[in-house]
Amino acid sequence: MGAAVIAEVLEKGKKARQAAWQLARLLRADKDRILLAMADAVEADAGMILEANLLDVKETQERGRGGTPIDRLLLNDKRVADMATALRDIAGLTDPVGEVIAGWRLPNGLEITKVRVPFGVVGIIYESRPNVTVDAAGLCLKSGNAAILRGGSDAIHSNIALVQVLNDAGRPVGLPEGAISILETTDREAAGQLMRMSEYVDVLIPRGGGDLIRRVKQESTIPVIETGEGNCHVYLDASAEADVAEQIVVNAKCQRPSVCNAAETLLVHQEAAPKLLPRIGRKLQELGVELRACERASRHLEGAEPATEDDWRTEYLALIMAVKVVDSTEEAIAHINHYSTHHSDAIVTRDLESAHRFAREVDSAAVYVNASTRFTDGGQYGFGAEVGISNQKLHARGPMGLPELTSYKYVVVGEGQVRA
């Protein structure tokens, strides 16, 4: 069993590497043709895809672990149509490959251009949503990369069906064999083998919860782009306007509490606390938010639980908010830099110095002045697509679009120059 699993993963790695050479040479027109054919096929084969999905749903219900919410797993006509739309949208995006990022001439006459190229082979490890399969395959293809996908076991029938549909549709119009593959074994051993195949895989992107990401960071010998965890803050400065403060806090906490760019902690300047906290606290409670407050904040809040040290560190992903009163912008910045996951943090202020200082000193991928943290998103930023939100500083930080799925090379053209 062990040997067979490893052989499967190795074989897919080898084929992906071969495919990558071909993918790097495809023109945008070639790639878009393949993407559109795939989109049509996803729609045409909806029946087969839904059938496979039903099997996943049934098996997950039978196992009854209550682990994966069925809603995350379940496909329907609308969701299948959305997958096709996503592929067509990707076809509409600019091809990042071949972009000349910079170019200059050296004193000796050598002409250097820095040109965007695909990574080669990208491994993507994710959890149960089957739409990620189509999305990841499309984004990798458009950026000229081969994709090795490793989805969750709950969605395995859906994922195998989807990858088959994509390959069957793409192959006749130029998709190289091995360009899109999925690990059919979803145990830890297969994932472990994927994480060690640095010969065949250039970059690994885990998309999912904190445990998954920590495991990949620990085990992978392949460069990883860490995505996702967001312990985000909104800080209300002494000069914050009450209406703006309320609308930003409510939006950041309540508009979609289960996502990484939702706010988890509210920081309030001591001078603003008496005016803002009672009003905003009540509003949040009306919207079903449970408040966990520091001692000073609780003086201005009714019905808040006391916050513990753990609350400052927790990404609730739920209608819970920690609240803390701080003495100064400086203390707010220090709190954020200490406890945050360096994802998205916002200040509400009318004071220029506080705004500049917060923007400069908060060490996060996205820092907002008078806007909601919920904007951290490739779509919102105008990238047209989102591969994930990077939580690390190497390579890409914050929302990643197609260019973040590429590397570059230097092309140096001379007339016989040698080094003295």
Next chain:
Amino acid sequence: MGAAVIAEVLEKGKKARQAAWQLARLLRADKDRILLAMADAVEADAGMILEANLLDVKETQERGRGGTPIDRLLLNDKRVADMATALRDIAGLTDPVGEVIAGWRLPNGLEITKVRVPFGVVGIIYESRPNVTVDAAGLCLKSGNAAILRGGSDAIHSNIALVQVLNDAGRPVGLPEGAISILETTDREAAGQLMRMSEYVDVLIPRGGGDLIRRVKQESTIPVIETGEGNCHVYLDASAEADVAEQIVVNAKCQRPSVCNAAETLLVHQEAAPKLLPRIGRKLQELGVELRACERASRHLEGAEPATEDDWRTEYLALIMAVKVVDSTEEAIAHINHYSTHHSDAIVTRDLESAHRFAREVDSAAVYVNASTRFTDGGQYGFGAEVGISNQKLHARGPMGLPELTSYKYVVVGEGQVRA
């Protein structure tokens, strides 16, 4: 012992993280003042530095493992003066921090700027040359990063002395405490602890031989920038001009054979082999190069050894060159993509199609048309400084200058915008 070592490394990590907040705020004028004070101090304290170095040399000679060549370890007045010059040169470079890389306005009025910021804390693991200590410290400082250095045990006295000189000189003019530190314990345990401190270290850069880099890749849970190994090729196309071919091959192989951008394998188109190989082979042999040839190449070479499969994979770093005849540019590209370390590869040709194809399809950090592979170097590319040559595709590829020691953040300014 174990606990004390771990406590030392943890303490340095914690202090570096604190220092990083302060370093990120320093202006270019602050950083240059510190760099110049350090340069003066390195010169003024040359006596103390050379004394420490003598101790290293003595101990290394006594151990007599013959491991580290004494020349790599040995400092003298000239080499100490060069260290001071390096620091002054770094002071002369543009500060990468604060550069606005891009900026745009969203349809909802949000204004986004993408701003260059330091990584935070950079760990550098290197081998015996003490000048790397000064260089790495200076480059990290100028890019606003705290540096945790881990040099080789052979140079430990020199490294401790140098870091002390830098800190003593920098502290009075604004260098934060903990901004530059060196692990005083050089055993594997200390390095292992450094590689696991993802809470305190943002990026790890190993500089050294293949074994070191492999170990860091295997063990580190911190994002790594892999540097160095270069199995580089020169390919002589059917149309290659003999003079140009000879000067490029000779330069790429012989000008400095011990470095990563020196060529290791010569590929020759079958049509060019009868004309070029006898002449170039003889020239290389005159210069002391041992040739290892494939069967077809050996017909045109006198006194060449037969090449084995291993030869195509080997980075000799010595006056040895593997030689292979290929049928086509396509075969040359396939050979390079299969065997190379994706560092630097060159084609010599007068044919436009071959040149374009080679530049496009060879998957290496630097691809040369009619120029020597020896140009892959931050100094040669005009970067003013070189942190290393990246061998990976994530983040930076090829020569890394100061901007490659930075990340970025998005600063988003609004007037109360929330997400619908």
